[in-house]
Amino acid sequence: MLTERQLLILKVTVDDYIQSAQPVGSNQLAKKSGISFSSATIRNEMADLEGMGFLEKTHTSSGRIPSERGYRYYVDHLLTPRPLPKEDIIQLRSIFEDKISETEEVIKRSAMILSELTNYTSILLGPDVRRHIVKKLSIVPLTTNSAVAIIVTDSGHVENRVFPIPEGLNPSEIEKMVNILNERLVGVSLYDLHTRLEQETMMVMKQHMERYGELFSTFRQAVILPREKNVYYGGKLNILNQPDFHDLHKIRSLMDVMEESEHIPMIIPVGNQGLHIRIGSENALSAMEDCSVITVSYDIGEEQTGSIAIVGPKRMDYKRIVSLLDTLSGDLSKELTRIFRK
Amino acid sequence: MLTERQLLILKVTVDDYIQSAQPVGSNQLAKKSGISFSSATIRNEMADLEGMGFLEKTHTSSGRIPSERGYRYYVDHLLTPRPLPKEDIIQLRSIFEDKISETEEVIKRSAMILSELTNYTSILLGPDVRRHIVKKLSIVPLTTNSAVAIIVTDSGHVENRVFPIPEGLNPSEIEKMVNILNERLVGVSLYDLHTRLEQETMMVMKQHMERYGELFSTFRQAVILPREKNVYYGGKLNILNQPDFHDLHKIRSLMDVMEESEHIPMIIPVGNQGLHIRIGSENALSAMEDCSVITVSYDIGEEQTGSIAIVGPKRMDYKRIVSLLDTLSGDLSKELTRIFRK
DNA sequence: TCTTAGCACTCGCACTATAAGAGTGCTAAC
DNA sequence: GTTAGCACTCTTATAGTGCGAGTGCTAAGA
Numbered sequence: 085m086l087t088e089r090q091l092l093i094l095k096v097t098v099d100d101y102i103q104s105a106q107p108v109g110s111n112q113l114a115k116k117s118g119i120s121f122s123s124a125t126i127r128n129e130m131a132d133l134e135g136m137g138f139l140e141k142t143h144t145s146s147g148r149i150p151s152e153r154g155y156r157y158y159v160d161h162l163l164t165p166r167p168l169p170k171e172d173i174i175q176l177r178s179i180f181e182d183k184i185s186e187t188e189e190v191i192k193r194s195a196m197i198l199s200e201l202t203n204y205t206s207i208l209l210g211p212d213v214r215r216h217i218v219k220k221l222s223i224v225p226l227t228t229n230s231a232v233a234i235i236v237t238d239s240g241h242v243e244n245r246v247f248p249i250p251e252g253l254n255p256s257e258i259e260k261m262v263n264i265l266n267e268r269l270v271g272v273s274l275y276d277l278h279t280r281l282e283q284e285t286m287m288v289m290k291q292h293m294e295r296y297g298e299l300f301s302t303f304r305q306a307v308i309l310p311r312e313k314n315v316y317y318g319g320k321l322n323i324l325n326q327p328d329f330h331d332l333h334k335i336r337s338l339m340d341v342m343e344e345s346e347h348i349p350m351i352i353p354v355g356n357q358g359l360h361i362r363i364g365s366e367n368a369l370s371a372m373e374d375c376s377v378i379t380v381s382y383d384i385g386e387e388q389t390g391s392i393a394i395v396g397p398k399r400m401d402y403k404r405i406v407s408l409l410d411t412l413s414g415d416l417s418k419e420l421t422r423i424f425r426k
Numbered sequence: 427m428l429t430e431r432q433l434l435i436l437k438v439t440v441d442d443y444i445q446s447a448q449p450v451g452s453n454q455l456a457k458k459s460g461i462s463f464s465s466a467t468i469r470n471e472m473a474d475l476e477g478m479g480f481l482e483k484t485h486t487s488s489g490r491i492p493s494e495r496g497y498r499y500y501v502d503h504l505l506t507p508r509p510l511p512k513e514d515i516i517q518l519r520s521i522f523e524d525k526i527s528e529t530e531e532v533i534k535r536s537a538m539i540l541s542e543l544t545n546y547t548s549i550l551l552g553p554d555v556r557r558h559i560v561k562k563l564s565i566v567p568l569t570t571n572s573a574v575a576i577i578v579t580d581s582g583h584v585e586n587r588v589f590p591i592p593e594g595l596n597p598s599e600i601e602k603m604v605n606i607l608n609e610r611l612v613g614v615s616l617y618d619l620h621t622r623l624e625q626e627t628m629m630v631m632k633q634h635m636e637r638y639g640e641l642f643s644t645f646r647q648a649v650i651l652p653r654e655k656n657v658y659y660g661g662k663l664n665i666l667n668q669p670d671f672h673d674l675h676k677i678r679s680l681m682d683v684m685e686e687s688e689h690i691p692m693i694i695p696v697g698n699q700g701l702h703i704r705i706g707s708e709n710a711l712s713a714m715e716d717c718s719v720i721t722v723s724y725d726i727g728e729e730q731t732g733s734i735a736i737v738g739p740k741r742m743d744y745k746r747i748v749s750l751l752d753t754l755s756g757d758l759s760k761e762l763t764r765i766f767r768k
Numbered sequence: 769t770c771t772t773a774g775c776a777c778t779c780g781c782a783c784t785a786t787a788a789g790a791g792t793g794c795t796a797a798c
Numbered sequence: 799g800t801t802a803g804c805a806c807t808c809t810t811a812t813a814g815t816g817c818g819a820g821t822g823c824t825a826a827g828a
Contacts, residue, residue: 109791124801125791143793147809185572186588186648224562224578232529232582236566240574245583247526321685324678332674335668343663426569451820487778487820537802579770 086136089121093129094138095162098150152364152398155376159361159402169409175201176412178333180419187211187239187420191390192316194416199319202405204326204396205342209352210314211420212273215239218358221265223258223303225249231258233306238273239424243398247306250298251414261296264288265303266399278308313345317413327399341371342395352393357381359409364398376400380409384420428478431463435471436480437504442490444741447669449489494706494740497718501703501744510749517543518687518754520760529581529762531552534658536758542662546738546749547666547684551694552656553730553762555583556617563607563644565600567591573600575648579616581766589648590676592640603739606630607645620650627767655687670739676716683713684737699723700752706740718742722751726762 086094095123112128114123133139138154141147150158168176179193184400187412191208198206214235223377225231230253235243239329249258267286272280281304289297295415320339329335341347350368353360378400379393392413428436438458442450452472456465458571472490475481480496483489492500510518521535533550540548558579565572571593577585591600607626614622623646631639662681671677683689692710695702701722707715720742721735734745 085723091568107791122801123791124793124803125799126801131793142790144807145793146809147791167516185590219568220566226561226580226582230582230768232578232584234576234578234584236574236576236586238568240588241567242573242574242584242586244586246582248527302519317773321681324674324681330673330674332666339663339666360490426572449820453820464772465820467770470771473822475828483821485779488780489820607792632828 088196089125090129090133092118092276093126094133094150094154095158097130097133097139097148098154098158098162098323101149102118102401105399107142107149112147124422129145134167136396150365150399152366155363155398156366163403163406164308165403165407165410168404168411171409172404173411174309176408176415177202179412180415185423185426187384187423188241188270188314190416190419191314191421193270194392194412195316196317197318197363198394198408198412199317199322199391201408202394202396202401203322204320204394204400205320205322206318206407207342207348207395208316208318208392209348209391209393210316211390213237213239213241213243213314215273215388218270218272218274218277221262221269223249223251223262225255225258228252233303234306235274235277243274243307247302249302250295253295253299257296260298261299278304288334290330313348315345315348317342323395326397328374329400337371338375349393351377352379352391354391357389357411359406361406374398376402378402378405378409380413381424383417384418388424390416390420430579432471432475433504434460434476435468436492436496437500439472439475439481439490440496440500440504442718443491444743445669447741448493451489454489458694466595468563494708497705497740497744498708505744505748507745507749507752510753511617514543514746514750515753518750518757521641521665521754522757525583527768529726529765529767530656531585532758533759536754537658537660537732540734540750540754541659541664541737543750544736544738544743545661545664546736546742546747547662547664547692548660548662549684549735549737550658551690551733551735553559553581553726553732554656555581555585555656557615557730558583560612560614560616560619563611565591565604567595567600569593569595575620575645577649582709585616585649587648589643589644592637595637595641596670598708599638600641603641619644623649633686648667655690657683657687657690668739670716670741676713679713680717693719693737694721694733696733698733699731701748703744703748714739718744720744720747722755723753724757724759726763727766732758732762732765 096113097108110126113119113126113138130139134148137151139148140151142149154321156384175197184190188210191210195206195208216239218235221235221239223231224234229248230246231245231249233245250423268284269277269280281300285297285300323329323335323338341412347349347369356379363375364376367373367375367377373394374397376398377393377395379391381389381391383389392409394409438461439450452465452468455461455468472481478491478542480499482493484491485588487759490584491637519537520534521539526532531554532714533552535624537550539547560577561580562578565573565575566576571590572588573591574586610626610681611619623642627639627646629707630642664679665680689711698721704719706718709715709717709733716739717737718740719735719737721733723729723733734751736751
């Protein structure tokens with residue numbers, strides 16, 4: 085329903101605004117190469133585009149800026165992904181250059197490099213630790229009444245927590261317990277660990293081993309307490325660089341929202357496969373109504389997935405970010421699957 | 427050299443400015459209870475105080491604000507610590523209410539509560555992990571050529587890292603190695619672990635156990651790689667609430683500086699015992715020239731120490747913060763020593 | 769000699785007026 | 799259908815004005 089010329093004008097307008105952050109005027113556009121009609125024509129077309137809701141004016145006699153609908157159309161129909169420049173590729177590859185063998189480290193690095201490359205904020209979600217499989221459990225006594233519980237998963241992830249133990253339990257008893265735990269719980273996912281531990285506790289209690297039951301139950305409590313999420317940030321402060329954000333209150337609430345881990349699922353919907361772009365009020369959180377978020381998933385092996393998100397202004401360099409995320413998602417999947425398989 | 431009246435005026439001026447963030451005028455001061463002389467007299471005294479460098483004007487006909495020297499004098503001579511209000515004490519005590527048995531958790535909570543209580547940014551340094559003593563070493567094989575190294579210290583702290591192992595090492599060989607490691611390295615501080623591991627590697631190599639030597643040496647490398655510092659923050663975003671900070675660039679560089687762990691020793695000088703106040707340009711970092719930093723140390727047992735710092739504007743509520751930190755330092759020392767001893 | 773009332777003076781700030789500039793919408797001619 | 803021309807709108811920058819808060823100084827009073 086949009087004419088060729090309207091498409092061209094919309095595209096150039098969005099591109100220009102993304103680049104300059106200034107409302108785009110008809111004269112300015114007419115000067116661009118690739119535009120072979122006069123500013124008056126452009127004015128007419130722009131008025132039409134505004135009528136259709138793709139552009140808006142900041143005030144009566146200003147140039148135009150893209151509306152959310154305009155960005156959406158741009159993203160859906162006018163985005164011509166171009167190959168990444170060499171420098172970007174080199175930078176991205178540098179994430180993997182020193183063969184780190186820990187998933188967590190690779191993700192951390194990705195978050196950092198990505199934010200440097202984009203000047204936006206990056207949020208990376210690691211794979212769901214709860215789906216990892218218990219490789220080994222151990223209990224290391226610290227004092228007469230405390231010990232540290234350690235769970236190693238098949239991914240090399242280590243969970244640990246100090247917990248109280250019944251007074252006067254001797255080391256060989258603990259060892260016996262640990263053996264029972266390992267016999268029965270190795271191979272179980274962290275997700276199932278809680279219920280399984282409950283069953284084991286019942287079992288032990290039934291056999292009238294009260295003291296062990298107590299140990300089991302505190303061990304269980306220690307193990308289920310929520311640990312920090314595996315969310316990694318890069319360039320949290322980059323928001324402060326964006327000319328689009330100047331209102332301290334908005335910045336504050338945006339930063340607040342991003343740090344709060346309970347909001348993360350609202351920013352990055354879980355289970356979203358592939359690349360997604362959420363523009364302005366398309367985001368679930370009102371604090372992000374001036375932001376665009378681009379998310380992409382990556383795979384580790386066949387079953388596990390993680391997510392990458394870039395949070396920036398609506399006036400985001402969509403073309404570049406999409407290419408970057410596409411590439412990084414692929415690279416990350418390959419590298420993390422390699423680490424995982426190895 | 428300052429008269430009683432000048433002291434009084436200086437004190438009231440600083441107090442007022444701390445509270446209102448507005449330059450203090452003579453009329454305004456004259457109205458205060460406790461002031462029994464006219465605004466003209468106050469004007470004269472203020473002019474003197476300005477001459478001596480304790481006060482300054484923001485412009486010719488404005489009220490006065492304290493100069494850095496003024497704050498310094500106030501802090502050194504006019505600070506009458508008053509007992510903490512009940513609410514504050516209750517809040518502080520809430521840090522310890524659910525008997526957490528992990529140093530790290532307690533410190534994290536302290537950072538959080540402290541920032542909520544002050545509306546400033548808190549930075550807490552945990553005890554130097556490198557001085558902790560190895561309680562147990564273990565190696566959990568993940569695949570044929572990777573394993574995770576785990577070090578548990580006497581404090582319950584767990585360091586872990588995935589590292590490559592020579593292909594085809596069988597579990598019993600690894601177990602043997604772990605036994606050797608434990609026999610020889612339990613009781614060594616993390617600080618000494620590196621050199622001690624080097625010696626052990628040499629020893630193993632001498633006995634022509636090349637494959638074990640390789641394991642030892644990669645284990646060593648894995649273990650010395652720097653892990654994140656034990657620095658905990660609270661209220662990083664509180665800076666954005668302060669009316670004193672409005673320049674986005676300054677805010678940005680201040681936040682940058684605080685996040686960068688290499689700058690931490692410049693913010694909190696290590697080995698500083700007791701309470702210290704650094705005002706404006708007294709701080710080592712130029713990004714903090716508009717800030718005041720109050721630091722206090724706390725003890726864990728007889729040997730270990732940590733630090734608490736509050737970063738806020740120069741117009742900081744010194745009285746309150748000093749009382750808070752004094753109390754928290756004491757409470758934290760008691761609680762962490764208890765956990766440590768237990 | 770110290771204190772204070774009085775007063776002229778200085779700025780910052782908020783408000784208004786004005787001019788310049790960028791951009792628009794509309795009309796009429798091509 | 800396109801475009802030149804033009805009146806119009808609105809922002810931004812700059813200057814001018816009045817008000818208010820606050821100062822410094824002077825001179826009178828204690």
